Amino acid sequence: MKIIHESLLLDMKKLTAEDRATMNETILEQHSKDESHHSPVMPDVVVFPISKEEVASILKFANVHQIPVVPFGVGSSLEGHCIPLKGGISIDFQLMNQVIEVRPEDFLVRVQPGVTRTQLNQALKKYGLFFPVDPGADATIGGMAATNASGTTSVRYGIMRDQVRDLEVVLADGTIIHTGGLAAKSSSGYHMTGLFVGSEGTLGLFTEITLKVYGIPEHIAAGRATFPSIKEAVDGAISLLSAGIQVARVELVDPYSIHQVNKHSETDYPELPTLFLEFHGNEAGLKHDIQFAIELLEANGCNGLLFETDSKKRSILWEARHQLAYAFKHGHPGKEMMLTDVCLPLSELSGTVVYARNVIDQSGLVGGVLGHVGDGNFHSILMFNKKDPVEVKKANDVNEKIVEYALAKGGTCTGEHGIGIGKMKYLKKEHKDTLPLMKMIKQQLDPGHILNPGKIL
Incomplete structure (x- = not known):
């Protein structure tokens, strides 16, 4: 379907109370991509509504004229969710922020x-x-x-x-x-x-x-625990959960990822498999939980422990974890980042994390393993040259091997990033029984398939 750009822009301006539709090239380019490695596609027009009534008017118009519509937040998604694969209207919600x-x-x-x-x-x-x-x-x-x-x-x-x-x-x-x-x-x-x-x-x-x-919790304590191996680190995390300790966060970062953190953040953390921990609760309860946690972690091979209750020191500790993706990006200029995102039963987690690390090493790609191991969800960061077909194939193969392994163990192809563009073939395998029902729901609610076409199904 060919969209007449100028006509579409005029129609969008009529549907907003002010001039909040644009075909400015810079703004179109900003709405052509997210944080993923997927290729950008430009929308035909970007609209900035300020009310549900404006959103409804835009969708009524788009539905009648069969124009694709894609919602946009800040573009931080990781599977191409907000890429307008078929052009059309990108609806940016930044003005609806109350x-x-x-x-x-x-x-x-x-x-x-x-x-x-x-x-x-x-x-x-x-x-x-x-x-x-x-x-x-x-x-x-x-x-x-x-x-x-x-x-x-x-x-x-x-x-x-x-x-x-x-x-x-x-x-x-x-x-x-x-x-x-x-x-x-x-x-x-x-x-x-x-x-x-x-x-x-x-x-x-x-x-x-x-x-x-x-x-807001009365008291918060953050910790960092190092282990000789990834398996011992994952098993240590699982032991905390099985003991009923009220862990608020438990994150795994592998040695190569710690190396990237040290380079990027100018820290000097030991380059070993590491758990980043956080506990929420009252003062007396936290003291008991931390002491019990120390005993459990040491029983699982922990060879280094540090806990912080000072808010600034806690922030520094967690900043290293949150900045990890950017540490890889800045440390490997010219390369794209692919993130795997599987989630498994806790009983299968340590074996799958070790498998993922081995697959990355065998591929020869730069990469790290990290994740929210407390709920069975982990990621692999893969750095590759998008212009090199060999590296692109290696990255896709690593991703596929990790996903297939997770599915075989009763896991899911995505614990939190979503399906978007990149996981559609895995959705078909994971949900072969219910996929027809999903398609029926989509057809009933969006018979013209104007809403974010080319995603999930």
Whole structure:
């Protein structure tokens, strides 16, 4: 389908109260990509709505004229979710960034989709509350809901799907619906909120999100534990969980990744398999948990332990983990980064992490292994030259081997990054029984296939 660009721009301007549609080349280029290695594709026009009514008007128009529509947050996704593969309209939600209502007594907050994670926690702090889902990037809440994001704290607080109570969704034809409510639980009908969370913009666009929030912990302690081997590090993490210790974060970083951290952040951490840990609770409880944790970790071969309660020192400790992807990027200029993202039963985790490390070593590619081992989710960072067909094939082969191994062990092809462009063939294998049902739902809600076409299915 050929889109007449000038006509489309004029139509989009008519659907917004002000001049908030553009075909500026720089802005189009910014909306052609995300943080993934997937090739950019330019949209025809970018629109910046300020209300659900404007979003509904844009979708009604697009549905009638069969124009693709792709939502955009801050572009931090990792599987090409916001790349407009078929051109059309990129809807940027950055102007819909209001924290609409905080309900401290209900531990709930209502936000627009363009609110970022950092912005939300700044607004919640004065109420003694925080939102725990931490994917690393300062992503928008809309994008995090769309991809069912999780991250470092999911072992304690759960993933994005666990936090969303209600969604205001604009469907492909412009209809506005709500999927849930304010109650902590409901047995009323199908769980529509759970269906839309993780749908990656293929079933509807979120214009309002109601989230569960939590009290800021009385005390927080962060730690770093080193081990002689990856297996011992993973087994150490599992021992903490099996003992019932209230771990808020437990992250694995392998020796090569620690090497990159040291180069990038000018730290001098021992270049050994390392667990980054965090505990939340009251002072007395934390002292007990930390002492018990030390005993368990040492029993699993831990040869170096450090705990910090000072907030600045804790931030420095976690900054090294959060900056890891950028450490690899800056350390290997000219190369692209591919991130694998599998999740497994805890009983299969250590074997799979060791397998992933071996596959990377055998490929000859630069790469590291890291992840949220407390919930069975880990990543491999692979650096490759996108212009070299041999390296591209090696990276794809490593990714495929890790995913196939995870699926064979009862795992999933993506624990948190989503399907997007890169994982579609694995979705078909993982969900061969239910894939026809997914296609039926897509067809019912978006018969014209205008919503983020070319993603998931």
